[in-house]
Amino acid sequence: MIVQGKARRFKQDNDINTDYIISGRYKFKIQNPEELAQYVMEDLDPDFKNRYQKGDFIVAGKNFGCGSSREQAPQAIKYAKMGAVIAKSFARIFYRNSFNIGLLLIECDTDPIKENDELVLDLEKGVLKDITQNIDIIIKPLPAVMAKLLEDGGIINHFKKHGGFKL
Amino acid sequence: MGKTIAEKIFSKKSGQDVHAKDLVLADVDFCMGQDGTSSIIIDSFREMGAKKVFNPKKIALVIDHSSPSPNLGVSAIHKKMRDFANEYGITLYDIGCGVCHQLLPEKGHVVPGDLVIGADSHTCSYGAINVFSTGMGSTDVAVGIISGQNWFRVPETVKFIFKNQLKKGVYSKDMALFIARHAGADGLTYMAAEYTGSAIDKLSVEARFTICNMAIEIGAKAGIMEADAKAIKWVQSRTNKKFTPVKADKDAVYADVREYDAAKIVPQVAKPHAVDNVVDAADVKHIEIQQGLIGTCTNGRLEDLEIAVSILKGKKIKKGLRLIIAPASAEVFIQAMKKGLVQTLMESGAAFVTPGCGPCVGTHNGVPSDGERVISTANRNFKGRMGNPNSEIYLASPATVAASMLTGKITDPRKFIK
Known part of the structure; x- marks a missing residue:
């Protein structure tokens, strides 16, 4: 699987929490994920919706997705049509939620990546290429369970396909 | 090799002899959803084509986050929860009953030694009564509601020992903030915390909930305490269920052991x-x-x-x-x-x-x-x-x-x- 897109970074790099990804103001009353996606990252960057394109990557530091268990957070990113989230590390609940719904997360050193860099993600080779800066970044291999969930398109499809757990 | 509380509970619930970092499929004792997360639980349940829940007595939905409803969107979610609970015979705590994390222990739904999942990150609160409880997303809880199981990576454990006791005017909340101050927001990601020591023993059960509640704020999967006589009495006053408290072995292996003097903690902000x-x-x-x-x-x-x-x-x-x-x-x-x-x-x-x-x-x-x-x-x-x-x-x-x-x-x- 090869995915290409531009890097989108934020003023705050570490500990981007799920309240910032989708505010409680919206997640409690809006059930339609496409509608929710309009408000993705709003409290961290009110202008975000005007500065990304479909297929772009969210790039961050450590502990991305900390805080509440809201599945609306990875859902909002997925329905905003982001290519993946690339971070140094992820909070546990967000990590599970993302693979459950089929949102790709990549762990690697994100320090070299700058806003607007053109990135190519090659999952088979385990490399993230920063074309703008002409550098290769090694990505952390996906745990087998996560790779399996991703292959099946999330836990719902996994359950439908196998009639239960087959991890 | 000795085991931590987490390793013992996962061994029991998976029927295998497991240690930290093992991947297990385990039986869950209780599943919970609240009004910020239950809408997706119900959607995922239906999307998976489920026709029944694994055990209606082991599931509760709680309307607590926006309760009573302040707007039409929330009203629709509350109605969806009430209808679903009715359809499957699940306990629903409606407006005014209280916060999910107060209700599950208070109503005797969870007891020492249990494995509990809840679609709310502060589900880790029940560690105060020796429950391995952890927050998950809605779809993970839907999977639990259907199958009575979920998959887990058995966490490594960091042991926190609080010596002496808190001084007057200093409370368990100050301890919880003190822990966050020293461990950091991602200090225990993917791990469990065990809280122990004389300062913990001296706390009331109510005060202990405050500390376990905030385990997620250091990224932990669970924050758990042993059930002493005080905790056992507290649980027995709320349920007739039989239970077996779980203690860590003396030779349990910890990722880290951190010792603090509780008497030196001052009010924290x-x-x-x-x-x-x-x-x-x-x-x-x-x-x-x-x-x-x-x-x-x-x-x-x-x-x-x-x-x-x-x-x-x-x-x-x-x-x-x-x-x-x-x-x-x-x-x-x-x-x-x-x-x-x-x-x-x-x-x-x-x-x-x-x-x-x-x-x-x-x-x-x-x-x-x-x-x-x-x-x-x-x-x-x-x-x-x-x-x-x-x-x-x-x-x-x-x-x-x-x-x-x-x-x-x-x-x-x-x-x-x-």
Whole structure:
């Protein structure tokens, strides 16, 4: 699987929490994920919706997705049509939620990546290429369970396909 | 090789001899969803084509986060939950019953040695009564509701030992903030915390919930304590269920062991906009505040209201300030009324709202205005958490919140405690 897109970074790099990804103001009353996606990252960057394109990557530091268990957070990113989230590390609940719904997360050193860099993600080779800066970044291999969930398109499809757990 | 509490519970629930880092499929004893997460639980349940739940007695849905409903969108979610609970014979705690994390232990749904999943990150609270409980997303909980199982990576454990005991005017909330200050927001990601030592033993069960509640704020999967006689008595007063408490082995292997002197902890405050941005309360005494909140799954219990009364009794909160109190459950509210706490606090100028999450999650019950500062007993102070990204939230103990309401500035409560 090869995915290409531009890097989108934020003023705050570490500990981007799920309240910032989708505010409680919206997640409690809006059930339609496409509608929710309009408000993705709003409290961290009110202008975000005007500065990304479909297929772009969210790039961050450590502990991305900390805080509440809201599945609306990875859902909002997925329905905003982001290519993946690339971070140094992820909070546990967000990590599970993302693979459950089929949102790709990549762990690697994100320090070299700058806003607007053109990135190519090659999952088979385990490399993230920063074309703008002409550098290769090694990505952390996906745990087998996560790779399996991703292959099946999330836990719902996994359950439908196998009639239960087959991890 | 000896085992931690987490390793023992996962061995029992998976029927295998497992250790940290093993991947297991385990039976869950209880599943919970609240009104911020249940809509997706129900959608995922239906999408997976499920026709029944694994055991209706082991599932509860709780309407607590925006309760009663402040708008049409939330009303639709509440109705969806009521209809689903009716259809499958599941317990539903409707508006006014209280916060999910107060209700599950209080109503005797969870007991020592259990494995519990909840679609709310603060599900880790029940560790205070020796439950391995962890927050998950809605779809993971839907999977649990259908199959009675889920997959887990058995976590490594960090052991926190608190020696001696807390000094007067210092509370378990100060300990929880102290832990966040030292461990950091991602200090225990993918791991479990065991809290132990004489300072923990001396805490009431209510006070222990505050510490386990905030395990997620250091990224932990669970925060768990052994069940001593006090905890066992507390649980037995709420259920007739049989249970077997789980202790760590003497030779259990820990990722780290950290020892602190509880007597040296002073009142702590988390500054905006991160829970691990913690300082001594005395170091922020110049900060002016406009609103106070006492309540939430962290500090909305009877003991917390008693602490507030011990400071506010016979006094008025400073003119121009407002204090919102959200009891954690109907039972807490009723007991507080019987003891006269509600009257005392209202005479001081406090405003009570429906038992539940109150204004903590920013949907209603006290959204701050632009430029305002709130001092709160909640567990999160992220920007916009209380509904306005142009306001600031400071986190503290009920005593610090109460003392600050008298002065209008963040105040170390010890000067009000005899």
